[in-house]
Amino acid sequence: MTADLILRTENLTRRFAGFTALNDVSVGFERGKLTAIIGPNGAGKSTFFNLLSGTFPPSEGRVVFEQRDLSGLKQHEFAHVGVSKSFQITNIFPAFSVLENVRIALQARVGRLNFWSRRAALALDDRARELLALVGLGAHTRRTARELAHGQQRALEIAIALAADPKLLLMDEPTAGMSPEETRSMMDLIVQLAAERTVVLVEHKMKMVMGISDRIVVLHHGELLATGKPDDIRANDEVKRVYLGQH
Numbered sequence: 001m002t003a004d005l006i007l008r009t010e011n012l013t014r015r016f017a018g019f020t021a022l023n024d025v026s027v028g029f030e031r032g033k034l035t036a037i038i039g040p041n042g043a044g045k046s047t048f049f050n051l052l053s054g055t056f057p058p059s060e061g062r063v064v065f066e067q068r069d070l071s072g073l074k075q076h077e078f079a080h081v082g083v084s085k086s087f088q089i090t091n092i093f094p095a096f097s098v099l100e101n102v103r104i105a106l107q108a109r110v111g112r113l114n115f116w117s118r119r120a121a122l123a124l125d126d127r128a129r130e131l132l133a134l135v136g137l138g139a140h141t142r143r144t145a146r147e148l149a150h151g152q153q154r155a156l157e158i159a160i161a162l163a164a165d166p167k168l169l170l171m172d173e174p175t176a177g178m179s180p181e182e183t184r185s186m187m188d189l190i191v192q193l194a195a196e197r198t199v200v201l202v203e204h205k206m207k208m209v210m211g212i213s214d215r216i217v218v219l220h221h222g223e224l225l226a227t228g229k230p231d232d233i234r235a236n237d238e239v240k241r242v243y244l245g246q247h
């Protein structure tokens, strides 16, 4: 049986001034699954993420989402085709309330026309509250975004990414800089989100994603080292060798 792939890369390559950060990576991502892209420092994970999310174009090869070649698509067009991302860097309006931050993201999606109808505005508020409840911020809707703890700001970014109702959610090191407690609740949230949509996340810490991912993609020196189920990856000698001494 062939897997139902929502996203695949074909010979994806990215060079920076002659240095090849990602080399000839062809890999598929299954629909409805949680896939983690892992690899040691400098493996090419961020480069891969930025190519998947359209931050910059490949030097060679292509990214295909639902049979559509995304090459040449502008950054904002990714959300329109169903791909949203949550960044490592915060992407929120710090002076606005938590609710407003999500409402603005929802507004961007429905367009200007509906904005002046009171009913439409209330529907947006309801949806924003729903998304905030989903990410665990239901009790914080009126606070300004800058008042939130780091982990809560990351959760807010996710609510903003979900406002586009993506088929595919891309996350770059979602637990970076988090306390152990924040990390645990973020992992729970990721599992919950992955139950309803395809999630691809980049993560430096291998142990953390092993327990929650359906599939793992391992990069090393910009190349695809292995791909498979967590158990296969754990047992893979090359992966063990690459990670030895790292943790």
Ligand SMILES: Nc1ncnc2c1ncn2[C@@H]1O[C@H](COP(=O)(O)OP(=O)(O)OP(=O)(O)O)[C@@H](O)[C@H]1O
Pocket (backbone or CB within 6 Å): 016, 017, 019, 020, 021, 039, 040, 041, 042, 043, 044, 045, 046, 047, 048, 204
């Ligand atoms: N804009 C750039 N210009 C030049 N070299 C770059 C650029 N971006 C990345 N690189 C190089 O490409 C390689 C892969 O970097 P990348 O950030 O993709 O790795 P990574 O796996 O995300 O690493 P880390 O876990 O340390 O974040 C590194 O050697 C890096 O120095």
